[in-house]
Amino acid sequence: MSEPFISTLAPDQAADAEPESRRLADSSERAYNTIRKLLVEFRLKPEQRINEVQLSRSLGVSRTPIREALNRLASEGFVSLTPNRGFFVRSLSTEGLLDIYELRSIIECAAFRLMCERADDQQIERLRDYWGAIVEGYRDQPPDVILGEDEGFHLLIAELSGNPELVNQLEAINARIRFIRRIQIEHRSHDPRQVDAHSAIVEAALKRDARLGEELLRSHIEITVSATQQALKDALLKVFAPGDTTGETGWRQKRRTKT
Amino acid sequence: MSEPFISTLAPDQAADAEPESRRLADSSERAYNTIRKLLVEFRLKPEQRINEVQLSRSLGVSRTPIREALNRLASEGFVSLTPNRGFFVRSLSTEGLLDIYELRSIIECAAFRLMCERADDQQIERLRDYWGAIVEGYRDQPPDVILGEDEGFHLLIAELSGNPELVNQLEAINARIRFIRRIQIEHRSHDPRQVDAHSAIVEAALKRDARLGEELLRSHIEITVSATQQALKDALLKVFAPGDTTGETGWRQKRRTKT
DNA sequence: GAACGCAATAGTGTCGACACTTTCTTGACG
DNA sequence: CGTCAAGAAAGTGTCGACACTATTGCGTTC
Numbered sequence: 001m002s003e004p005f006i007s008t009l010a011p012d013q014a015a016d017a018e019p020e021s022r023r024l025a026d027s028s029e030r031a032y033n034t035i036r037k038l039l040v041e042f043r044l045k046p047e048q049r050i051n052e053v054q055l056s057r058s059l060g061v062s063r064t065p066i067r068e069a070l071n072r073l074a075s076e077g078f079v080s081l082t083p084n085r086g087f088f089v090r091s092l093s094t095e096g097l098l099d100i101y102e103l104r105s106i107i108e109c110a111a112f113r114l115m116c117e118r119a120d121d122q123q124i125e126r127l128r129d130y131w132g133a134i135v136e137g138y139r140d141q142p143p144d145v146i147l148g149e150d151e152g153f154h155l156l157i158a159e160l161s162g163n164p165e166l167v168n169q170l171e172a173i174n175a176r177i178r179f180i181r182r183i184q185i186e187h188r189s190h191d192p193r194q195v196d197a198h199s200a201i202v203e204a205a206l207k208r209d210a211r212l213g214e215e216l217l218r219s220h221i222e223i224t225v226s227a228t229q230q231a232l233k234d235a236l237l238k239v240f241a242p243g244d245t246t247g248e249t250g251w252r253q254k255r256r257t258k259t
Numbered sequence: 260m261s262e263p264f265i266s267t268l269a270p271d272q273a274a275d276a277e278p279e280s281r282r283l284a285d286s287s288e289r290a291y292n293t294i295r296k297l298l299v300e301f302r303l304k305p306e307q308r309i310n311e312v313q314l315s316r317s318l319g320v321s322r323t324p325i326r327e328a329l330n331r332l333a334s335e336g337f338v339s340l341t342p343n344r345g346f347f348v349r350s351l352s353t354e355g356l357l358d359i360y361e362l363r364s365i366i367e368c369a370a371f372r373l374m375c376e377r378a379d380d381q382q383i384e385r386l387r388d389y390w391g392a393i394v395e396g397y398r399d400q401p402p403d404v405i406l407g408e409d410e411g412f413h414l415l416i417a418e419l420s421g422n423p424e425l426v427n428q429l430e431a432i433n434a435r436i437r438f439i440r441r442i443q444i445e446h447r448s449h450d451p452r453q454v455d456a457h458s459a460i461v462e463a464a465l466k467r468d469a470r471l472g473e474e475l476l477r478s479h480i481e482i483t484v485s486a487t488q489q490a491l492k493d494a495l496l497k498v499f500a501p502g503d504t505t506g507e508t509g510w511r512q513k514r515r516t517k518t
Numbered sequence: 519g520a521a522c523g524c525a526a527t528a529g530t531g532t533c534g535a536c537a538c539t540t541t542c543t544t545g546a547c548g
Numbered sequence: 549c550g551t552c553a554a555g556a557a558a559g560t561g562t563c564g565a566c567a568c569t570a571t572t573g574c575g576t577t578c
Contacts, residue, residue, distance in 0.1 A: 026342065026531085027531080027532070028531075028532085029342070051558095051559075052559075052560070053558085053559070053560090061532080061533090062532060062533045062534070063533090063534095063560090064323070064531080064532055064533065064534095065531080065532070065533095067327065067560095067561090068326065068327070068330050068531095071327050071330045071331055071334075072330055072331075072333075072334050074331075075330075075331050075334030075335060076334060083285065083288075083560090083561090084538085084539055084540065084559090084560065084561080085539090085540070085541095085559090085560080086540095086559070086560060096423075096424075099422045099423055099424040099425075100424055102373075102422055102424070103422065103424040103425065103428065106365065106366070106369040106425075107365070110365040110369075114361075163358045163361055163362065164355075164358055165355075165358040165359055165361070165362040166358075166362065166365075168336075169362065169428075285561085286561080286562065287561075287562085310528095310529075311529075311530070312528090312529070312530095320562080320563090321562060321563045321564070322530090322563090322564095323561080323562055323563065323564095324561080324562070324563095326530095326531090327561095342530090342531095343529090343530065343531080343568090343569055343570065344529090344530080344569090344570070345529070345530060
């Protein structure tokens with residue numbers, strides 16, 4: 001029971017390590033980032049119950065900032081909260097993933113269409129330049145950079161739609177699938193066609209061809225989904241080592257709650 | 260300064276009043292609901308700074324559940340959090356409103372299309388029956404009922420799309436614009452054509468005519484927007500009484516943050 | 519008289535403690 | 549031997565207090 005459920009995690013290994021001024025002003029923020037990272041890296045596994053006391057010890061802060069962070073993460077869908085029982089890591093099923101990506105596709109296609117209608121030429125050129133500046137060395141970057149640049153590209157389209165709500169939505173979606181995308185990219189199953197896809201999307205934008213652009217985006221995302229599903233399967237198999245009994249963690253598991 | 264910034268609000272006027280067992284198990288939840296209500300009713304005004312101590316006194320709980328509630332509300336966009344300065348009521352501009360409705364239109368149109376593709380006949384009939392059961396007395400109901408039935412109609416479409424993410428999104432959007440819609444309905448600027456619009460949408464669904472349905476939905480929502488804008492103007496004028504200096508609360512005010 | 523700095527006040531961020539609830543353990547009873 | 553219940557342990561939800569930060573008001577200096 002006293003087994004350190006997050007392998008080892010020194011009290012101040014987390015976040016950005018300022019000298020050692022024991023400032024206690026942003027424990028909440030740091031807790032949020034750290035816990036989110038734990039979730040993203042599957043060090044907290046789907047359906048696992050989160051123990052606030054252990055977490056607070058691991059991070060070297062009291063339970064208050066831990067709870068604040070968990071509440072935020074709950075609102076964002078990373079964890080769920082059952083009254084009097086605590087926070088649980090949200091289970092992640094393949095179906096759920098498909099649904100999120102479908103939502104993403106909807107948002108992005110709409111953004112593209114609105115961009116074609118509303119953005120002026122100068123703005124469209126910003127999109128072209130953004131992509132032009134990174135397309136060459138794109139595939140050779142480290143995963144985090146690739147991920148950031150890719151998100152940036154799609155976010156720029158959302159911005160050019162002129163509707164900040166779409167940007168918010170896309171950012172929220174990105175946050176939810178970022179760790180999966182990271183896994184995917186790290187597994188190097190990143191398809192070279194995806195680079196061309198971005199270029200083609202830029203082309204469509206320059207021509208203001210909303211219909212074409214939407215179609216490109218849709219298939220672009222669809223390809224991503226299948227690549228991601230494969231990568232995810234591999235990653236999960238690795239995380240839930242065979243024979244690990246805690247491996248039955250709701251992965252495609254039917255819900256058993258019925259209170 | 261000691262002026263009771265939320266007019267008067269007896270410590271236990273809030274939420275559902277169980278007998279008087281002083282259970283302290285869900286202060287957080289109750290605080291969330293109460294604060295949200297305060298926001299929805301403009302008793303906490305846009306850009307106003309939220310004083311946790313006063314709030315906690317008003318609600319008769321400590322600051323802990325207040326903060327938990329505010330964190331949730333921050334994640335949902337109702338309030339914003341500036342480190343070391345506290346929570347602020349999110350400003351609400353007309354433009355912002357348009358953006359949200361545009362997002363809603365995007366989500367709903369997509370949901371309708373997917374419903375046409377995926378739902379079986381029996382499910383479509385559920386939609387028809389739902390509307391059929393309420394269409395007659397629709398306009399004569401009290402505002403809350405109208406609002407609930409209208410939301411139910413649109414949510415049902417989202418459900419029939421088969422993508423629970425769309426349902427979540429629509430619920431989140433509804434939560435954000437519910438108070439505005441309430442204002443609108445109470446102002447009785449509810450257009451009789453809107454009833455027919457729902458009927459027409461059902462027709463399109465029965466014919467599985469995605470294109471027509473999307474078009475109907477789009478214009479349905481557009482009409483709602485203009486009606487709502489008018490109602491909102493009236494309501495805000497009433498809330499921010501002329502001469503009230505706190506009335507300059509970011510209503511169409513340019514942002515001045517630049518830290 | 520205005521700008522500046524300093525002290526006093528108000529308010530947030532975090533903590534440790536405690537009350538209550540759920541879960542686990544143990545032992546009696548069938 | 550299994551079932552159930554009562555008590556113990558673990559864990560969450562809330563509180564009041566304190567440390568630190570931002571803001572306000574006041575007096576000083578130019």
